[in-house]
Amino acid sequence: METTEHQDHLYTNNEDDDSIPVDFTYKMKREEVEEFVKLRASNDHLFSGKRYASMWAWSAILKHMGLQCKMSHYQASKKWENLKKRYKELKYPPEGVTECPNTWFLFSLMDDALHDRLQGKAPILTAPNDSSNGDFLPRCRPRKRRAPVTEISLANDLIAGGPEIEITLSGDEDGEEAVTLEGSGLTKGCTLEVFDKEDGRNNDSHKMDRERALWRREKAVLDRELAALERARALLDREKATLERERAIIERERALMEKEKVILDKERDVVHNERVALEKEKASLNRTSTEPARAEEETGSSGAVNSETTDRKKQLLYLFEKLLEGI
Known part of the structure; x- marks a missing residue:
């Protein structure tokens, strides 16, 4: 009889079994997904990393969209993680995979969201408080099923003399069984604790994404600076x-000028020698012109010839002097 009473207690307290289907997931429309992304990017301040901050933030976004009765905060968080995963797969595909990011209609929107370019594109929300928790869809939990009689009897022996605690078994896909205890507010506390851990992981992932995006921007700046340095170096x-070619040309011109200088020095020596010879000839002509006129009369026709010769020599001497003055 004691076993039968506990079995009845298990069935009468399973009031949450049929209220929310475990595998139910609301499928958003395209406009709702775009609004969902804009609200998440514009209200990033709500995801502060504090205890339960992510849960209340997703609840505020769902309430603003009117989906608080169709999706839970856990499903909204999972939806956001799936969108980020899809974006990363298209943004950084594996080696050998060529997939155009434009094939996904949310790629450019997610790129703007993850690079903080959607700030102010959606209303700024405030997180709801604990008093409005009844407006939201509770988190789905696995169905409870009837526990064997022997395990219930063992549980009765363990908790004898304590407050009334409900003992149920929940099975997963692999058929493993785990005993869950509900009583004195344990269900709510455990759910919040688990979601707090998930909240911390999501915030860490978001921070890592921001740091990775910042690192990529810095790398792009460094790459541009490196390319500019390479161009300057070229x-x-x-x-x-x-400059090397011009220097070689100057060297050749200098060598040519040296050769021309040597030639000019030789020509200068030749002209100097000619000038000396002309000076001697001029002196000789001067001596010839001062001889007595008597000698000229005696010579007769020979004097006339000498005078002509003298005139020619004077003209030649005059031309040499002009040539020397020109040099």
Whole structure:
């Protein structure tokens, strides 16, 4: 009889079994998904990393969209993680995989959201308090099923003399069984504790995504600076090659000028020698012109010839002097 009473207690207290289907998931429309992403990006301040902050933030977003009775905060958080996963798969595909990001209609919107370019694109919300918790869809829990009589008897022996505690068994897909104890507010506390851990992981993941995006931007800036340095280096190399060519040309011109200088020195020596010879000839002509006129009369026709010769020599001497003055 004692076993029968506990079995009846298990069935009468399973009031949550049929209220929410475990596998129910609301499928958003395209407009709702876009609004969902904009609200998440514009209200990033609500996801502060504090205890239960993510739960209340998702609840505020769902209430603003009017989906608080169709989705739970856990399903909303899972939806956001799936969107980020899809974006990363398209943004950074594995090696050998070529997939165009534009094939997904949310790619550009998610890119703006994860790079903080959607701030102010949606209303700024405030997180609801604990008093409005009844407006939201509770988190789905696995169905409870009837426990064997021997395990119930063992549980009765363990909790004898204590407050009334409900003992149920929940099975997963692999058929494993786990005993859940509900009583004195344990269900709510455990759910909040589990979600708090998930909240911490989501915030850590979001921070890592931000740091990764910042690192990519810094890397892009460094790559651009490196490319500019490479271009400057190539320009310097071209200028250096031009200077080397000009230097070679100057060296050749200098060698040519040295050769011309040697030639000019030789020509100067020749002109100097000619000038000396002309000076001697001029002196000789001067001596010839001062001889007595008598000698000229005696010579007769020979004097006339000498005078002509003298005139020619004077003209030649005059031309040499002009040539020397020009040099």
